[in-house]
Amino acid sequence: MAPITRMAAFGRGAIPTSAGLRVGLGRVVSVLFTLLGLLALTFFIGRLLPADPVLAVTGPEVTKATYDRVYLELGLDRSVWQQFLGYIGGVLQGDLGRSTTTGQPVMQDLMRAFPATLELSLAAAIVGSAVGIPLGIAAAVNRGSWIDHIARIIGLAGYSIPIFWMGLMGLFLFYAKLHWVGPSGRVDIFYEGMVPPVTGMMMVDAAIAGDWTVFRSAFAHLILPASVLGYYSTAYISRMTRSFMLEQMTQEYVIAARAKGLSRSAVIWRHAFKNIRVQLLTVVALVFGGLLDGTVLIETVFGWPGVGQYLTRGLQFNDINVVMSTVLMIGVLFLTINVVSDWLYRRLDPRTR
Amino acid sequence: MSEPRLLQLQDLRVSFHSRDGVVDAVRGVSFSLGREKLGIVGESGSGKSMTGRALMRLLPSTATMHAKTMRFGEIDLLAASERQMCQVRGRHIAMIMQDPKYSLNPVVTVGKQITETYRRHRRTGGRAARDYAIEMLDAVKIRDPARVFHQYPHEISGGMGQRVMIAMMLAAEPSLLIADEPTSALDVTVRFEILQLLDELIQSRHLGVLFISHDLNLVRRYCDRVLIMYAGQVVEEIEADRLNEATHPYTRGLLDSMPRIHRPRHRLPVLQRDPAWREPLTADER
Structure with missing residues (x-):
């Protein structure tokens, strides 16, 4: 673009x-x-x-x-x-053919699987950015100190630990031992189908229906896979944030802002951070796109009925329409992300207006 | 010199530690400054900019600095905490930098960058700060200040950018201004306007100025007193109008390397550098 x-x-x-x-x-x-x-x-x-x-x-x-x-x-x-x-x-016309494995129109299957994946990857992208961006900034402004090293270790661990292993360990610890989160699936089995599907995203639908019991259950099921997936993307987001920020911190305008007497936090957030927003947007958009089609493993571990699972099954059984349509949908999604982030660039950077 | 000195600096040393060893950028610079225009002239790497930065304690993180005295009025700049330095910067000592293209934040409006200085030190509301910023833009002779207030740095010219820079740095009414090559990035035609504007503001606000430049002619015309720096040391200090009587061979060499209209020369002499100029100066040479 x-x-x-x-x-x-x-x-x-x-x-x-x-x-x-x-x-x-x-x-x-x-x-x-x-x-x-x-x-x-x-x-x-x-x-x-x-x-x-x-x-x-x-x-x-x-x-x-x-x-x-x-x-x-x-x-x-x-x-x-x-x-x-x-x-x-x-x-x-919205006709993607019929799936030979499920016997349903592919469109109908995707309309069910896609919101599940979207909910999961949105949540993961939020977790990844909420942890990764502050971590990267902390690492950059404390370059070479213990904060920087700890941030590096946290990021490296997220990147190197296999995601399915982390998912299994997470389930073992937080579900089996501590009972903090729900098991696999999107919601507890007896709440299944209790809220009318509007968006297909369980938490959003529960909120629309005003059913907070279902909402809590859906949250308990979402939080662990989203955190595991988000933690994986934290590594990339925090490393990129750190390098963008380091580049900005040596710029003349940062020195000028300090020469005005601004405090450290004002210089970091009001000046340097504002200049990396566009670059960060690209990173987060890419990460989000990657999460959308990269959730296969986590969907398998957590029994999450999303696009990843659907596509894997389609490939296993040579279900042509499923494969074609899923690839098409992922492509359209990337295109949408591109258009949206392009529009956001314009909002964030006055020089591109 | 009955007036109390604004700034007193004694034996400033700045060095950079890297894997390849230690580089001394400033090696024992001393001067004091009243409400006058003091020029620092020197070539690239002579330590003039680092001296200016050190006064605001805005050196790069890889640098270390020492000094015997560094005082601004009653404030001991060496002992001040980072928090106290934030009160000094902008409010008492401000700095104009070389190129507004880089020294103004590209994604923050002109108005916001000016009000920010004012609000930081004056603790006023947004409305008052806005009015004041427009007043400042008017004071630096920007036409249509209300419009420029809402513009971004890339929408204005270099000369206007430098006016904005001046407005931004003078917004909290500092008494000492460090001007680090304030006109080097500008077109020659604009340069004169900016200098004139700066001069008017210095007069009307009664400022002390440290004017850092590599342009000997400019400093001679503009300043009251000149320090010549070479390899991190002040090799000569002289009244600007007596610059022709300079004695140090480096200063003489610089003066001799300048072309003149009425005395055409075939070839300008190349400055012959004496390694002895690098030697640390003795106490009475300083």
Whole structure:
């Protein structure tokens, strides 16, 4: 998205409305092109998978007549281009095909799995930033001291300890021994289905329904996997924060701010931190994107019915539609994150407006 | 010199410790300063900027400093805690830096950077600080101060940036101003305006100024007194209007290396450096 950003800065002198319109239009076009590329990619993933789409529907024991009928029904006799256009048309109408393993439309499955993953990775990103950013800043402003070393050890541990092991140990300690958190799953079994799904995110739905018992249960189930996942991303966030901050602390404007008599904390938060927000945003957006598709292990350990689990099962059983659609959805998500963070850049950095 | 001295500095030493050994940036600098304009001239690395920074105790963290005396009025700058130094900086001693492109925070509005100084030391409300900041912008001769107040540093020119810098540093009415190459990053045409503005403010506010520069001609015209620094030491101290009578060979060499319009020369002489200039000065040489 860098060229667009530069365009925005370049067009600043021109008439604001037309320049703004041009930039906005440019962004829409670029997003559409990326989307088209993404669709082409998932389409060819579907064609390259070593699975016969007909056999996936019918099962291996099939007569020649049935095989041919399904072959025609799936439109496989058409040219590749026609098939591709048909695929795009289907996607635009929300038709992602049917999953051969669950027997449900993929769209319906994803609508259930995606909010679970979104809830988990959002919570993890919040934990990761809430711990990682202050840790990185503390390390930077106390460079070389014991605080810096401890921050480094905390970060390194989060990065090196296998996430499934940490999940299991967490369950063992905080659930089995201390009873602080819930076991696997998203909510205690007897609360399952008690709140009407609005967003699909259990805590949010419970809050909307005003059912605080379910809310507490959902929180107890979310906190451990989110913390384990968040701790993993803490390492990256804190190291990046530290290096961004170190770079800023030697800048002239920091010395100028100190020369005005500002206190240490005012210099750090009101001056240096304000200058790393844009860079941090990139890091957190990337981490968040990575969390979304990187939750497979933690979803398995915690029996979390999310996208990671869904995709793994789809791959195991050669479920073409599931694989194609999940990849497409993750791609669309990255695109969304990109657009949102691009918009946030503009809000945070006056030079890009 | 009946007036009490603003600043007294004796035997300032600044050194940097690195893996490759110790580098002495400032080696025993002493001077005192009243409400006058004192220039420090020297080449890059002569220790002039570090002297200025040391006075505000704003040296890089890798530096260590020692001095026999470093007093600002009644305040002992050596014994002051970091907390007390925060009261001194901005309020009593302020510093104008070289390039507003780097010394103004790019993501904070001009107005906020000025009010910040004022509110830090005067503890006023936002409204009063805002009015005052606009007054300050007016005092540094910025047209349409109410508009500039809301602008970001990248939206204004270099000359305006330096005016903002001056407004920001003088907002809490300090009595000593350290100007570290305040015009070196500016266009020649703007340079004169900024110097003139600075001079007016110095006169009207009755400030003491430490003017750090590498420009001998500028310092000669601008200051009352000049210190010539070489390799971390003051090799010569002289009244600005008597600079032509300077005796130290380094100063003479500098003066001789300057081109003059009415005496065309084929080639400017290259300064021949005598290793003896680096030797520590004896007590009476200081």
